[in-house]
Amino acid sequence: MDELRELIGQTRAHMRRQQLMGVERLHVAWPERLVRLSEPSLTLAHVRQTLGECTRCKLHQGRKTIVFGVGDPKAWLTFVGEAPGADEDQQGEPFVGKAGQLLTRIIEAMKLTREQVYICNIIKCRPPGNRNPEPDEIAACEPFLIAQLQAIKPKLICALGTFAAQTLLRTKEPISKLRGRFHSYQGIPILPTFHPAYLLRNPHEKKTVWEDMKLLQREYEKLPKAQT
Numbered sequence: 033m034d035e036l037r038e039l040i041g042q043t044r045a046h047m048r049r050q051q052l053m054g055v056e057r058l059h060v061a062w063p064e065r066l067v068r069l070s071e072p073s074l075t076l077a078h079v080r081q082t083l084g085e086c087t088r089c090k091l092h093q094g095r096k097t098i099v100f101g102v103g104d105p106k107a108w109l110t111f112v113g114e115a116p117g118a119d120e121d122q123q124g125e126p127f128v129g130k131a132g133q134l135l136t137r138i139i140e141a142m143k144l145t146r147e148q149v150y151i152c153n154i155i156k157c158r159p160p161g162n163r164n165p166e167p168d169e170i171a172a173c174e175p176f177l178i179a180q181l182q183a184i185k186p187k188l189i190c191a192l193g194t195f196a197a198q199t200l201l202r203t204k205e206p207i208s209k210l211r212g213r214f215h216s217y218q219g220i221p222i223l224p225t226f227h228p229a230y231l232l233r234n235p236h237e238k239k240t241v242w243e244d245m246k247l248l249q250r251e252y253e254k255l256p257k258a259q260t
């Protein structure tokens with residue numbers, strides 16, 4: 033626990049130094065020591081405990097609840113969204129509003145349940161007015177996403193929406209160019225697709241997302257665990 037706490041502190045200090053040097057986009061390396069910690073000793077419970085009642089960035093001021101993540105702590109498929117909205121802030125669970133209900137239907141269309149996957153966000157506290165998270169907020173919060181992914185060890189990641197895809201892939205490419213094919217996040221295949229909230233505003237894109245989900249489902253079904 034102390035080692036994890038120290039690592040996260042070191043990561044945050046490094047990212048702050050990068051910001052002070054004028055780095056606009058923060059690139060988080062997969063910390064070597066965290067990789068070692070990713071062996072059985074690192075669990076989601078450890079990561080959550082280390083996060084605590086976090087005040088590491090200004091978003092803590094307006095939040096009701098820290099929205100850490102939900103699902104199977106050893107899921108082979110993890111969905112990563114952007115940040116909690118109002119419903120999520122109230123209930124403390126990611127993707128529970130209208131967009132979340134759509135995500136649940138998408139997961140079920142893949143013949144899975146929310147309990148079989150893991151769902152989380154880049155940022156754990158609701159940004160005011162649902163604005164995009166700011167670089168200092170990402171710098172403060174992203175080490176915990178990294179630690180979550182190290183604890184879960186997913187075989188596949190689905191990035192939901194522009195913000196999650198651009199943050200995880202360290203790119204400014206639009207989601208329209210990123211979606212529809214697998215990329216790599218620290219060696220893990222990652223498929224970006226449109227955010228369910230975008231689909232609610234643009235229902236004509238549902239077919240596009242379904243094409244992406246078929247790709248994801250195909251890869252999931254190739255995994256040894258999915259065949260048992």
Ligand code: SF4
Nearest residue numbers: 086089092157172173
């Ligand atoms: S967004 Fe993340 S870093 Fe900021 S206060 Fe919430 S949990 Fe802490």
